[in-house]
Amino acid sequence: MATTDVGARIDRAREAAGISQRNLADTTGISQSTLSRIISGDREAKLPELVEIAGATGHTLAELTGTGTVADRVQCATRSTNGSGMAGMRAALLHFLELDDYLDDQAIPATI
Numbered sequence: 001m002a003t004t005d006v007g008a009r010i011d012r013a014r015e016a017a018g019i020s021q022r023n024l025a026d027t028t029g030i031s032q033s034t035l036s037r038i039i040s041g042d043r044e045a046k047l048p049e050l051v052e053i054a055g056a057t058g059h060t061l062a063e064l065t066g067t068g069t070v071a072d073r074v075q076c077a078t079r080s081t082n083g084s085g086m087a088g089m090r091a092a093l094l095h096f097l098e099l100d101d102y103l104d105d106q107a108i109p110a111t112i
Contacts, residue, residue: 005041005066006038006041006044006045006065007038007039007040007041008039009063009065010039010053010064013053013054013057013058013059013063013064014039014053014057016057016059017056017057017058017059019056019057021035021036024053024057027052027056028049028052028053028055028056029052030052030053034049045064047102050065051099054095055095060095061095061098061102062098062101065102067102074093074094074097
């Protein structure tokens with residue numbers, strides 16, 4: 001996966017979320033200069049940074065990295081007792097499943 005491709009996906013996610021680069025930097029705790037280098041492809045994003053960016057933009061790790069989506073393979077059934085909607089629960093579940101899939105791809109073992 002090309003660093004510039006990831007940077008372009010991050011920038012599109014930022015724009016889709018309607019936030020400035022400065023706001024994304026403030027929200028994620030990543031300096032604006034580092035964020036700019038990631039977006040331009042001059043620096044590779046680290047996993048914790050990708051997780052923060054995904055959370056701040058409402059996108060999944062797979063969407064940012066272009067590694068394919070777990071969402072295409074997942075079916076889920078839920079029941080809510082606290083008023084949560086299916087869409088919100090599915091989005092939260094997919095974030096965890098995408099992270100798990102990414103960690104598997106990087107050969108990082110799950111721990112209990």
